[in-house]
Amino acid sequence: MDEDRATRRIRKDETSMMTRKTPFLIAALLGLWAAPAAAQQTIKIGLVAPMTGAFAAAGQSHATGAEMRVKEINAAGGKYKIELLVEDDASNCNQSTNATVKLITQDKVQAVLGAVNSPCALAMVPITQRYKVPQFTSGVGTAITQQGSEWVFRIAVAATGQTKVLSEFAVKTLKHEKVAILYSDDEYGASMANGFKAGLAALNLQPAAMEIFPRNDQDFTGQLTSVKRSGATALYAVGAYTASALIAKQAKQLGMNLQLLGDTGNASPKYIELGGDAVEGAVLVEPFTPADPDAKNQEFVQRYKSQFGREPDGWVAEVYDTVGMIHEAVTKADKADPKVIRDHVAAFTEGSPYKGMLGNWAFDKAGDASFPLYKVQIKNGAKTILAR
Template sequence: MMQRRQILAMVVGSAIAGLAAGAGAQDVIKIGAIAPLTGNFAPVGQSQLNGLELRTEEINKENGKYKIKLIVHDDASKCNESVNATIEVLTKDKVTAVFGATNSPCALAMIPSTSRYKVPQFTYGVGTALTEQGSKWIFRIAVGAPGQSRALANYAVHDLKQDKIAVLYSDDEYGASMANGFKKALQDLKLEPAAFESFPISDQDFTGQLTKVKESGATALFATGVYTAVALIAKQAKQMGMNLQLLGDTGTATPKFAELGGKDVEGTILVVPFDPDSTAPKVRSFVQKYNAKFGRNPGGWEAEVYDALSMIYEAVNKSGENTPEAVRKYVSGLTPEHPYVGVLGEWKFDQKGNADFPLYMVKIEGGKQVVVSK
C-alpha cells in the first residue's frame, strides 16, 4: 500500500509541477486517469500512463490558455477500486474527462458513474459490451474486439493460408469478446474454429485445453487473455510437441509478452494499431519524444492515449469551454468526413462511441515486433 501511494504521489506531483504558474481554475483541464500501476496488468497501465504524461508535458509547455492536470489512481485491475476512484474524480475533483479502465470488466463497472455525472469516459477495453450500454459518454479508444479479430482472421486465412485455426480464450468479458469475434470472422470466411476452448482467468495450467487443440488437428492457434497467460500457453504448447502458428491481439502486443515467452513465441502474428517505424512526420516526432523520455519506443497503448488527450485538449481549445459536454460533442463529431488526424492516423467514432483507425500485423522476430502487413 505504501509503495502504491508513493507511485501515485510521484505521478500526480509530476503532473501538477507541469502546470503554468499563472493558470486559473477555469484554465486547468482536469483529467482522471484510472489504470493498473500494480499487479499483473501494471506494464500495460504504466505504458498508458506514459502516453498521458508525455502529452501533458507537451501541452503544459505550450503558450496556450489551457493546461492539463492529471489525477491518477491505481486500481490494480480490481473493479471495485476502479469504481471508487471514478466516483472520487467525478465528485471531488470535477474532472472534464476520465481515462479507464484498462480491463474491460472494470471499464464496464465505471460506466454507470460516468453516465450519471455526464463525463466522457475514454476506455482502452475492447469488450463488446462496453459500447452497448446506451451511454453517450463512453468512447472506446481502441479498435474493438470485432474489428481486431476480423483483421486477424482475414490475415491468417488469406495471407498465412491457415484453415484449421483453434481458439483458446479467458472466460472474462475481454477474452469472450475476442474469441466470439474471431469465431464470427472465421464463419464469414466459411470456416469454423478447429477447437474452441476457454480457461479461467487465474489458470496457469493449459494442458487440458491444449490436448483438445492438438486432437483437433489445428495448425494455428488464436490465444487471447492476459499476456502472461498467452505466454504460458505458448510454452506449454511447445512442451507438448505442438508446432502451431500463434496469433494474438493488441492485449498480447506488449514487449513483456516477447520477454516472457522467449523463443516459444517467435513467429507469433499480432494485430496492433501502431507502427513506430513509420516515416509519417507526426509518428517520427512522437517516437523521438517518447524515446527521449522513457528510453524505448512507444506502442499502441501509448499512442492511443496520446491522441485521445490531444482530442480532449482540442475540444476545449476550439470551443473555449472547459466542460465535459464540450469534449463529448467534439469527439462524437469525429466522422470519416471530419476525422481527427493523430499519430494513429485518422480517428473516427461511430454512434456508439467505437473508434476506428488503421490496424497493422506484426511478427515477433528476435524478440521485436516487425510489421508484415499494413
C-alpha cells in the same frame, strides 16, 4: 523683489518636481488601467489503470502516453493547461468504480480515461453516464459501447474489428484453415473469441477447437492437449498478455508447432519479454508499431524513448491522441466542461476527423473508433511489419 524671486524659485522647483514625477504617475496610471493578463485555467483528466499487478505494463503505457502529451501541451503555454490524476485500480473492478467516483465527485475531473481491462471499463460505464462525464477506454469488450450511454468512447478498435482483420489474415494470407481458439472467461476474452469465430464463419470455417480458461489461471495443459488433438495448425490465444505468453511457453513444452496469433492485447513489449523464444514467429495486429519507418512515426518513437526508456506501443499512442482531443475540445469552445468535450469528440467523422499519431480518428454513433491495424510478426525478438 526678494520675495518675488523666492516665489519664482518655489514655483520653478514645484514644476521641476512635477516634471520628474510625471513619467512615474503615467506608468502608475497605465498599470491601473491595463487589463490583467488572463489566468491560465486547468483541465482535469483522470486516469484509471492498473499501475500495479499482472497488468501493470498496460497501465504504464496508458499513464506514460497521457503524461507525454500533457507535458507537451503544458510546455506550449496557452490558456488551458492539463492536470493528470492517476488512480491505480490493480485490475480490480471494485477499485475501478471507486476510483471513478472519487475522480468525478472529489477531484472534479472533466474527463476519465479507463479502465484498461474490459470488465472494469464496463463497470465504470453506469457511473460516467450518471455523472455525465466522458469516459475514454481502450477496453475492447463488445458490451462496453452497447449500454446506451452517450458518454463512453472506445479509443481502440473493437473486438469485432480486430478479430475480423486477424481471422482474414490468418486464413487468406497465412493459409491456416484449422485455427484453434483459447480464451479467458471474461468480457474481453469472450468478445474476442466470439468475434474470431464469427470471422472464421464468414470464411465458411469453424474453429478446430474452442477452449476457455479462468482469467487468473497459469496451467493450460488441459486446454492445449485438446488443441493438439484437434489437429489445429494455428492458435489464437486471447487473455492477458501474461497468460498468452505462458500459453506459448507451455505449447512449446508440449512439442506443439503452432502459428501463434494475437490481438492488440498481445502487442505489448511485455508479451515478447515474457514469452521469449516461445513467441517467435507470432503474428499480431496493432494500431501503432515502432517498426514503421515513417519519419513522423520514428520521431514519436524517439521522443517517447528519450523520456521513458522503451519503445511505445499501441496503448501509448491511443491515449496520447485522446489527451490531444480533450485539449482541442476545451480550447476551441473556451470552456473546460465535460459536455463540451463529449460533443466535440462525438462530432469526429470520416469527413471531419481528429488528426493524431494514429491517423484520422472518427467515432460511430455507439462511440467506437476506427482506424487501420498493422499486421506484424515477431522476428528475433522484434516486430516486423507484414501488412497494414
